[in-house]
Amino acid sequence: MKRNFYLAAVAVLSATAVGGVYANSSADNDALASADARISLTQAIGAAEQHVGGKASRAEYEHHQGRWVYEVEVIKGKQVIDVAVNSTSGAIIAAVEDQTDRDDDHHRDD
Incomplete structure (x- = not known):
């Protein structure tokens, strides 16, 4: 049982490290694009x-349909x-009720 736990932990840590390296090297890194x-x-x-x-629970800077929002x-x-929200003007582009996140503990695209 402990062996399975350790193998799972190593797999998660490895995936996290690889993902972090990719995010830092990617030209499409959302965080860097927000500048x-x-x-x-x-x-x-x-x-x-x-x-x-209402109250915001999460916010991200994303590329959608050819523009950053x-x-x-x-x-x-x-x-x-x-x-x-338009990242240039601050205008609201769309506001839609989210049906998919109701039973999900994380955003569907993450």
Whole structure:
């Protein structure tokens, strides 16, 4: 039993290390790309929270349909709303109820 645990732990640590090296070397690293955004992550979260009238639970800088946007997950009551915020202007691009994350403990694309 302990052997299986140790093998699983080594596999997870190896995958994490490889993923970290890849993320640091990738030209498409989302964190590095956010340096080009004209609004901050904090401003995007504020815009999304105000638009929905709820509290943000997660935010990411993502490349979608040829442009970089902030994706903010906002909770309002029992609803989870995915809000896309323009990284240049701060305008709300879309706000859609998230059906897929209800039973999921992590974002579907991660």
